[in-house]
Amino acid sequence: MTSISYRGSTLFNALPRYVRDKECSSVDQFKRVLDRFLTSVPDQPKIPHYSIRALSNSIPDQLALMRADGNFMDSPPHDTLYPVPFTGEG
Numbered sequence: 001m002t003s004i005s006y007r008g009s010t011l012f013n014a015l016p017r018y019v020r021d022k023e024c025s026s027v028d029q030f031k032r033v034l035d036r037f038l039t040s041v042p043d044q045p046k047i048p049h050y051s052i053r054a055l056s057n058s059i060p061d062q063l064a065l066m067r068a069d070g071n072f073m074d075s076p077p078h079d080t081l082y083p084v085p086f087t088g089e090g
Contacts, residue, residue, distance in 0.1 A: 014060040016074045041066070 012020065019037050024030040041062050044052040054065040066072035 011059055014063050016072070019076065 007061060015034075016037065019033055022030065024033065024049050038059075041059060042054075042065075043057065044054065044062070045057050054061040063072060
């Protein structure tokens with residue numbers, strides 16, 4: 001399926017619990033938490049004559065590989081990631 005209701009929920013559910021369950025007072029605050037997490041996910045686009053270990057460069061596939069390798073943490077890796085202070089900017 002390619003609908004946003006299917007892909008969106010699959011993508012959201014693939015995120016670690018500390019990102020999914022973070023209580024944010026704004027969309028911008030959630031986006032900062034998500035952006036900080038996404039910096040830890042490898043970006044490995046397919047390039048001719050090079051291979052990647054994940055099935056694709058999609059977030060769920062990259063997170064599945066991180067879980068299989070033992071590199072996926074379901075809690076923040078350090079204190080600066082969680083909580084993210086809300087600055088009131090929008």
